[in-house]
Amino acid sequence: MSIVMRIASRLRLWPLIATVLLIVAGCALGQWQTRRAEQKEALFQEIEKASSAPLIYLNKTTTDHVFSPFRRLVVEGEFVQDWPLYLDNRPLQGRAGFYVLMPLRVTGTNQFILVARGWQVRNPVERTKLPPLYTPPGQITLTGMMRDKLDRAMQLGQAEKVKSGSIIQNLDLNDLTAQTGMQFYPFIIEQTSEVADGLQRDWPLPSSGADKHRAYAFQWYALSIMALIFFLVTGFRREKK
Structure with a gap:
């Protein structure tokens, strides 16, 4: 054998x-x-390359081909102060809180851009009790980073209709356009320029x-x-x- x-x-x-x-x-x-x-x-x-590219100045003559995630952008406009939105379940450094979102009407246009203004701590006792929010009045110039979408949190049940001051889990720009009648640019800005509004703007970049x-x-x-x-x-x- x-x-x-x-x-x-x-x-x-x-x-x-x-x-x-x-x-x-x-x-x-x-x-x-x-x-x-x-x-x-x-x-x-690609993210590092986009974030280090030259600034884009957004105005009525800016063409769509320059829009890409993580590009830095400068825009002038006026906040729609009566339309704050709060993205829930966005912790920062171990503390519970919200991302504060607000539409900005771009100067010289009829279009709006959704700005993630910053992070706000949540009331530990009463979740829906929001602290006063300071919003700069009139025309402002802000700098930020373009994002094609915001990070999603777990959604339990059916999403509620968005209204002014809503505390929501996730947000879709198409839904926001349909519910508000505002014409939004197809991206979101994470604001990086500092304003004395009490919000924190320590935006996490996606790690590799x-x-x-x-x-x-x-x-x-x-x-x-x-x-x-x-x-x-x-x-x-x-x-x-």
Whole structure:
């Protein structure tokens, strides 16, 4: 009997099948996590490139092709003071709070841009009790970063109709346009210029997350190796003496 036949006769079938499946699944998931890490790194490089590009000055002559997420922008306009909105469940440094949003009418146009003005702490006792909000009157010039959308929070149940002063979980610009009649630019500004309004503007940039995906990939590859080692130790019948 050849060595190959002797080895084959000692193999345990079901442990062999289980080991092969584990190795294939582990390698496939490891490769998927590696690709995700590469995608996140590429996206983060695009974000850094956009945020370091020259400022865009938004006015009635600005063309749409310059709009892209994370570009820095300067705009002049007037806040619609009676339309504050509050995005709930946006913690900062371990404290519960809101993102304060407000439409800004762009000077010389009939269009509005939604500005994420900053972060405001939430009342720890009465969630819906909001502190006074100072809004600069008249024409102002502000600087910010363009975002195609705001980060979403978990939505439980049906979203309520948006109205002035609403405390909401998430916001869609198309819905806001339909419910207010205001014509919004297809992006949001995270304000970075300072105003003495008591709001914090420590906007978090999306992290690349590549290290996390590489760690997951390592775990899946390690699982494949452990499955192989376990089979080599236990997957053979012992020879009778």
